[in-house]
Amino acid sequence: MATIVWIEDDTPIIDRTVWRIEEAGHTVIRIASMSEALQRTPEILSSDLILLDLITPEGPDNSETEFPGVGFLRALRKMDVKVPPVVVLTWVSHDDEVMAQCQKLGVADIIAKPVSPSQLKDRVDVVLANQRSPV
């Protein structure tokens, strides 16, 4: 069973959406802001998968031209350590520029919000299975 970190400021939404994943036996750690995510980076890096909401506030970069989640992902990549697969959750999946940035930063999947708990679990399962299978 996997440990999944979910970075999302709207934690009541996590609670209502996560049940399919938890029912499958995975552990989900909730992180409600980017500043908390930065503080808990070691825990995040030792997880099996990161679910990342792009607009969770308080990112490392306050630039208005970049979503906080993208800034956080960029900061992780700069650390030169092994980063668990990242699945981006966003309602801006129609924004080609943002999606191109995410892909450049090597995200494993991009899920458009809103997403049903079943769809989310299925997509998470695929990413976890790909991670386990030999390259």
Next chain:
Amino acid sequence: MGTTSSNRRRAQEHVLGMLSNLHNVPIVIYETKLRDQEQLDPIIPKAARDKYEAHCRYVQSLSGGRELCEADQCSRARTVIASGVETLSCCHAGLYNNLVPIKHTGDSKAVLLYGQMRVAGADHEKHSLQNHAAVVRKLKLNTDQAAELRRLLEKCKTFTSDELRKIRDTLAWFEEWLFTMLDNEEELRRSVQRVSHDMATRLQGIIADADMLAATAGRMTPDRVAALAHEVHAGTLALATVVQSIGEYLGEYRFQPNPLQPIIFEAKKVYNTEAQRRGISITIQLAKPPVLEISRSYLQHAINNLLHNAVKYSYAGAPDRQRFVQISGRPDADNYVLSFENYGVGILQTEIEQGLLFGEKYQGKLTHGEFRTGSGMGLYFTKRVVERHHGKITVESNPVGDGTGGTSSPYLTRFIVSLPYRQARLE
């Protein structure tokens, strides 16, 4: 400058085309992309291409010539965007362009480029011929081709500094026009983002609850099924208020006499489940419930926002007596005054005094680390709606202490909304 919207792009093409025809020189623009400042997006209308000098067309017709021209223009545009300084610069093949940086909100984010032309003066001539010689080498032109290129260069019109200045002067209004377009576009972009985010958040809750109902209703108690069904219903009502807020951008307010009480109860209906989950009771006390001249849908949206904030920022873990949201109302001369009170996360005095709280995208300092579902737009729009009703909204927030002497003592926060009974005589 940002990703050019298709409407703005079309408008810019028309205006640049018109200016190119007016001055009989190509006038184009290079914009940086919103999230990738390294990338430049050229806007070159057909009318500007039609004004290209024969010299330029000839270079571009040669093998590798077009690529060299494009790389050279981009490189010079980048230099001017970086420096922010207007520059008369010679192209790789010997013709001059004037490059004008366009600064929006402080930074150079685009460059207007006009020419191609020769410029009077010995230094300019010398530089032009040097670049001509360089392009002959780079493109490995034979003697005939080099001679033809030189002939075309000499045929190009020579501009005096006065003529250049005259063109420059007429471009100033283009910048102003463009800034207005950009500001409007930015406001629209932010508005659409806010509405999309709000709708996606509400939909996410509805989908999650419906999924759980569909999958596990058979295993649940009837009470649990009813509670979840109610959450789905409440979610759809909350979504409806977001949809209604879209009209706010269109400015469609229709003031009609409406009783206030059902609006308050409707808001309670929407957020009562969330309040119960957090252990908060919502009480309503309206003295002489009024009929007000209002735009019902917009006021509903504003009241919903205020109640939702009060619920969101109430302490769930504080002693019982502090877990409540109270909505009260009373007549005050020509107005009816509503008050929304809660104990919990407070608002700093400086935020109130500086009016920050009602600013666009502002999120209260003390709410950091709390469960936030908003985008910092709720109070901004609430204030807009209240003011469109010729009403006033104020807030007070004071720490009341929880008896422990800790630093996280709850605040008593009170939003006060004053609405006139009638609109017509105020219009």
